[in-house]
Amino acid sequence: MAKRTIVPFGPQHPVLPEPIHLDLVLEDETVVEAIPSIGYIHRGLEKLCEIKDFEQMVYVVERICGICSFGHGWGACASMEGALGVEVPERAEYLRTILHELGRVHSHLLWLGLMADGFGFESLFNHCWRIRETVLDLFEKNTGGRVVFSICKPGGMRKDISNENLQEMVRILNGLKAEIKEITDVFIEDSSVKNRMTGVGVLTKEEAMELCAVGPTVRGSGVRQDIRLTGDHGVYKELGFEPCVEEAGDCMARTVVRIREIFQSIELIEKAVEMIPDGPVDVKVPKKVDGEFAIRLEQPRGEAFYYAKGQGTKFLKRMRVRTPTNINIPALVKMLAGADLADVPILVLTIDPCISCTER
Amino acid sequence: MSAAYVTKSPWVVHYDGSSCNGCDIEVLACLTPMYDVERFGIINCGNPKHADVFLVTGSVNEQNKGIVKQIYEQMPEPKVVVAVGICACSGGIFKDCYNVMGGVDQVIPVDAYVPGCAARPEAIIDAVVKGLGVLQAKRDAMVKAVDAPAEEVAEAAAEEVATEEKKAGAVPPIFTMAEIKVNTMDFLKK
Known part of the structure; x- marks a missing residue:
């Protein structure tokens, strides 16, 4: 048996925008075992609900993560609306769906760029981020922020987006399609990219089910699982949503799932803009929360869970968030065992890790 | 103080203290085609030993203060630290959290602060330019000390x-x- 060595990976590492630490137990060049340790970004923001009232808590929850911030804001608002017993107007629900899908386009483009950077394809990284800037401009025009938006509030939306702006959004996104296709074709067809990703980090359907993987990670392994199917949130039922599923279970399959989801999100936005009804975008909410409510949301990275419990005052008793990366870490550890040391960066990136979500 | 010219290509190293990712992706956005600071020779290198400018996002806590310190100490002199985002300046919205010690200046000396949540790329670039002025002053002081x-x-x-x-x-x-x-x-x- 070869001698075992332990190589530390992170918390500061060129491919990681965020700190996660892995102890890689190696036999020659092969990873035998990976031991993750987290805790570098833990802030303890759930406890802030004791000193910030429920409307202020939305701002805090939104800042769990800067990439999927709209989804976090929506999740927090939806759980509080449930606890308050408030129904959101239909137009607000449509607007939330549109912005959430726009967030998915931005998040997946960002991830494609980071993945390209992970296997050393710098120009591809830059092209992905160039296209992403157009999406960020749409966000800035319609919500006022590039990264953190604060447009959701308990009871609806802080402001309406005019129908002209929505149609312009669809026009710009449709114009982007050709550019996105040009870039994503490189991921699917380029031989050097294929060599790095095909057959690497295979997660079988059974393993994915057993390890409770979520999001594109589980859909890349051939499981038709998506919280948008349940119709708990948004207007996905009305839009006739069907998740993208790939069978192979390797890095390539997960990449293809995300690429298909970019185009699907653009289509969903187009449909939602066609169907959006006129009307108010917010309702008045009571000043005091009593009762509790939990809701699940499909974030770009997978299923996220939000729970709010009131205590009859304006302060919540408990705010709980469970995020997708947290759930995908066991799947990552499984993929890493038996992998090449050189493949570790792309395997870590393949679950689209968001460490600030994980640790909050 | 501002740098009228840049004589050398300053390289940056980036570390995420406990930020929400918002400022991190804006730091990366500075390097990509829209803002493109790479045309001035500013490169994001992963190795602190090659870096002149240290961009820290997010606040410090017990777990990561050692790492922030270590990266700072590994950087060769002269060096400049830029605190990106309100969390790195003071703790921001998370100031009252139990696991947040406060701004980065609790652990290492900071030369430029960028407020904002999240900090805009224009502001980050402005702070790095300010930092380059400080870097030049520090370099001049070192050269003077050696030549005299x-x-x-x-x-x-x-x-x-x-x-x-x-x-x-x-x-x-x-x-x-x-x-x-x-x-x-x-x-x-x-």
Whole structure:
């Protein structure tokens, strides 16, 4: 048996925008075992609900993560609306769906760029981020922020987006399609990219089910699982949503799932803009929360869970968030065992890790 | 202070303290085609030993303060630290959290602060340019120290000490010869 060595990976590492630490137990060049340790970004923001009232808590929850911030804001608002017993107007629900899908386009483009950077394809990284800037401009025009938006509030939306702006959004996104296709074709067809990703980090359907993987990670392994199917949130039922599923279970399959989801999100936005009804975008909410409510949301990275419990005052008793990366870490550890040391960066990136979500 | 020109290509190293990712992706957005600071030779290198500018996002906590310190110490002189985002400046919205110690300046000296949640790429670039001015000043000071004859340096140092003493009003305690001997012996024994 070869001698075992332990190589530390992170918390500061060129491919990681965020700190996660892995102890890689190696036999020659092969990873035998990976031991993750987290805790570098833990802030303890759930406890802030004791000193910030429920409307202020939305701002805090939104800042769990800067990439999927709209989804976090929506999740927090939806759980509080449930606890308050408030129904959101239909137009607000449509607007939330549109912005959430726009967030998915931005998040997946960002991830494609980071993945390209992970296997050393710098120009591809830059092209992905160039296209992403157009999406960020749409966000800035319609919500006022590039990264953190604060447009959701308990009871609806802080402001309406005019129908002209929505149609312009669809026009710009449709114009982007050709550019996105040009870039994503490189991921699917380029031989050097294929060599790095095909057959690497295979997660079988059974393993994915057993390890409770979520999001594109589980859909890349051939499981038709998506919280948008349940119709708990948004207007996905009305839009006739069907998740993208790939069978192979390797890095390539997960990449293809995300690429298909970019185009699907653009289509969903187009449909939602066609169907959006006129009307108010917010309702008045009571000043005091009593009762509790939990809701699940499909974030770009997978299923996220939000729970709010009131205590009859304006302060919540408990705010709980469970995020997708947290759930995908066991799947990552499984993929890493038996992998090449050189493949570790792309395997870590393949679950689209968001460490600030994980640790909050 | 601002840098009118950049004589060398300053390289940056980036570390995420406990930020929400918002500022991190804006730091990366500075490097990509929309803002493209790479055309000025500013490269994001993963190795602190190659870097001149240290961009820290997010606040510090017990777990990561050692890492922030370590990265700072590994960087060669002269170096500049830029705190990106309100969390890195003061703790921001998370100031009251139990696992947040506050701004990065609790652990390492900071030369430029970028407020904002999340900090905009324009503001980050502006802060890095300001940082380059500081970097140039630090480099000039080092060059001066190396070029100047030993006596001059000693004179200047004595002058500096004298003015500092004047400011402080009292002579700060310095080790006596006996103490130094004891300290040296202890060190050698170890």
